[in-house]
Amino acid sequence: MTNDMTDRRAVLRGAAVAGLAGVSVPLIAACSSNDSSSTPTSSAPTSAPSSAPSSSAPAGGGVLGPAADVPVGGGAVFKDAKVVVTQPAAGQYKGFTAVCTHMGCIVATVANNTIDCPCHGSKYSVTDGSVVNGPATKPLAPVPVSMKDGNIVSA
Numbered sequence: 421m422t423n424d425m426t427d428r429r430a431v432l433r434g435a436a437v438a439g440l441a442g443v444s445v446p447l448i449a450a451c452s453s454n455d456s457s458s459t460p461t462s463s464a465p466t467s468a469p470s471s472a473p474s475s476s477a478p479a480g481g482g483v484l485g486p487a488a489d490v491p492v493g494g495g496a497v498f499k500d501a502k503v504v505v506t507q508p509a510a511g512q513y514k515g516f517t518a519v520c521t522h523m524g525c526i527v528a529t530v531a532n533n534t535i536d537c538p539c540h541g542s543k544y545s546v547t548d549g550s551v552v553n554g555p556a557t558k559p560l561a562p563v564p565v566s567m568k569d570g571n572i573v574s575a
């Protein structure tokens with residue numbers, strides 16, 4: 421029976437060491453398992469978009485407005501789509517998000533080769549959306565656009 425006692429002590433010691441070493445791990449695991457178990461997997465989205473063709477334009481796609489609104493050397497802000505389109509050179513259309521990277525205002529004007537935000541004065545390049553004048557530090561994200569049948573369309 422001393423063998424049993426020795427074995428039991430060894431097991432207890434091992435358990436104590438394992439318990440000390442693993443104190444934080446089970447807590448973290450418990451939290452994450454609780455989170456995942458509280459998320460029901462049966463609450464599928466109400467729509468069934470898997471059958472929708474993926475080639476269709478995403479939200480905001482389609483016609484933004486007449487190309488005539490985008491002058492050479494200038495641009496236009498299509499507020500509904502939150503896209504600003506510039507034409508740095510004739511026939512060369514560039515699209516960018518109209519959401520200022522500083523604090524999320526919609527840029528308002530395109531003038532003097534910059535896209536201007538009215539909120540705090542950030543200015544972005546009409547050619548690549550890069551910051552010309554802060555306080556914004558990140559460029560406007562590009563939005564693919566093209567001219568089709570006299571209109572600017574987003575891809």
Ligand code: FES
Binds near residue numbers: 542
């Ligand atoms: Fe555009 Fe601040 S949100 S400059």
